[in-house]
Amino acid sequence: MVTGDGAYIKKLNRSLILQEIIKNKMISRAELSKKTGLNKATISVQVADLLDEKLIYETRQEHNSIGRRPIMLSISGDAGYVLGIDLDTPNIQFAVSNLNGKSVEQTTVGLDTKDYHTIIPLLIKYIKEFKEKYSNCSYGLISTNIAIHGTVNKEEKIIFVPKLKWSNKDIKADLSKELDIEISIENNANLSAYAEKVYNHQSDNLLTLILTSGIGAGIMIDSQLHKGYHGLAGEMGHMIIAPEGKPCACGNHGCWERYASEPTLIEELSDLLQKPNVAYEEIKNRIANQDPTTYEYLKQFIRYLSIGINNIINLYNPETIVLNSEILKVYPNVIDEIKSNLKSSVSEYREIVISELGNKSGLMGACALAISRFLDVSDLILPVPEEQTDKNDTRTKKPETIC
Ligand SMILES: [Zn+2]
Numbered sequence: 001m002v003t004g005d006g007a008y009i010k011k012l013n014r015s016l017i018l019q020e021i022i023k024n025k026m027i028s029r030a031e032l033s034k035k036t037g038l039n040k041a042t043i044s045v046q047v048a049d050l051l052d053e054k055l056i057y058e059t060r061q062e063h064n065s066i067g068r069r070p071i072m073l074s075i076s077g078d079a080g081y082v083l084g085i086d087l088d089t090p091n092i093q094f095a096v097s098n099l100n101g102k103s104v105e106q107t108t109v110g111l112d113t114k115d116y117h118t119i120i121p122l123l124i125k126y127i128k129e130f131k132e133k134y135s136n137c138s139y140g141l142i143s144t145n146i147a148i149h150g151t152v153n154k155e156e157k158i159i160f161v162p163k164l165k166w167s168n169k170d171i172k173a174d175l176s177k178e179l180d181i182e183i184s185i186e187n188n189a190n191l192s193a194y195a196e197k198v199y200n201h202q203s204d205n206l207l208t209l210i211l212t213s214g215i216g217a218g219i220m221i222d223s224q225l226h227k228g229y230h231g232l233a234g235e236m237g238h239m240i241i242a243p244e245g246k247p248c249a250c251g252n253h254g255c256w257e258r259y260a261s262e263p264t265l266i267e268e269l270s271d272l273l274q275k276p277n278v279a280y281e282e283i284k285n286r287i288a289n290q291d292p293t294t295y296e297y298l299k300q301f302i303r304y305l306s307i308g309i310n311n312i313i314n315l316y317n318p319e320t321i322v323l324n325s326e327i328l329k330v331y332p333n334v335i336d337e338i339k340s341n342l343k344s345s346v347s348e349y350r351e352i353v354i355s356e357l358g359n360k361s362g363l364m365g366a367c368a369l370a371i372s373r374f375l376d377v378s379d380l381i382l383p384v385p386e387e388q389t390d391k392n393d394t395r396t397k398k399p400e401t402i403c
Helices: 006-024 029-036 040-052 116-133 171-176 188-201 262-273 280-288 292-316 334-341 358-375
Strands: 056-060 071-075 081-087 091-098 103-110 141-148 158-161 166-169 182-187 206-210 216-221 320-324 351-354
Touching: 006 029, 006 040, 006 071, 006 358, 029 040, 029 071, 040 056, 081 116, 081 358, 091 116, 091 358, 103 116, 116 141, 116 171, 141 188, 141 358, 171 182, 182 188, 182 358, 188 206, 188 216, 188 320, 188 358, 206 292, 216 292, 262 280, 262 292, 280 292, 292 320, 292 334, 320 358, 334 351
Parallel strands: 081 141, 141 182, 206 320, 320 351
Antiparallel strands: 056 071, 081 091, 091 103, 158 166, 206 216
């Protein structure tokens, strides 16, 4: 039984009510009472507060031929916005989302530098522009959440970003000096796991494996992001699967990502095909045309991938494993092939799937986590915006209306 003072209970009830309104898109007070188990008087008081705060609005339901049309409640999506940033190289992606998780604007900015002291002013410039642009809504641009492709500790400081060669950077403090907006920093794989849960899988025990640069994992256990003592949990690419195996930049030999990540795949397939830096598109074409060399190599690659997945299943007993890979997405029956390699009688999981969010998952997770924190809704469920599923595009999408 939950006990506590009145304010605490009120906060819990508010969270439950907002959660149901978001999930259902439109819901009457009577339905809210049924779904939350809260009595009608509590619903009525809380709904009045949320209407005052302009976080929800009322509409009359249409097409109800019998009886009175009930008043329906919905989230005021455009009462405020959040900004997600995927800080990677060679591109930084920005996405503005409304409170319903709908993407209203996306911008991709190319980077021709890895210099921290050049990139920070660039981020400040863009964040200031977005903040100004959305300043007329009730809550304006509420917060920004930045996905980092490297290790981030619990104090939201960057430990290391391999592609940018950044070590020990307090990016949150450096941005906050110049910006009047709440800023959060989080590892990209963690945000991807959060996005997979919120937008697609609603699983409380979910693991996502991102193969695109090394192997990074985002882990949700009992609906919470699992970060470890320092905040660095999920560096599964450096799990050793081959004693005295291939050398790895981490200093060990035989790390999983030296056998089953996309950079390794590109490196080794380039050698086999005797073509330097074989491109993603070419690999996809070779898969489509059933090129024997590519197929034979991928069978071996998937065997190594399965060894790591086997270990992870035994460690975490996940409900859902989401594989985020550009190349495996186009390889036919990849999931069946992985499953056929998983022979242990003690390994239990419910499903292995390929990510539908692809390279937008970190950005979508950044926005979703910002919404969840602002509304204080712990179990957020959002619909996948059609334009945000992975199409690998770099369009700049202008919003139709702002606020
Ligand atoms: Zn390693």
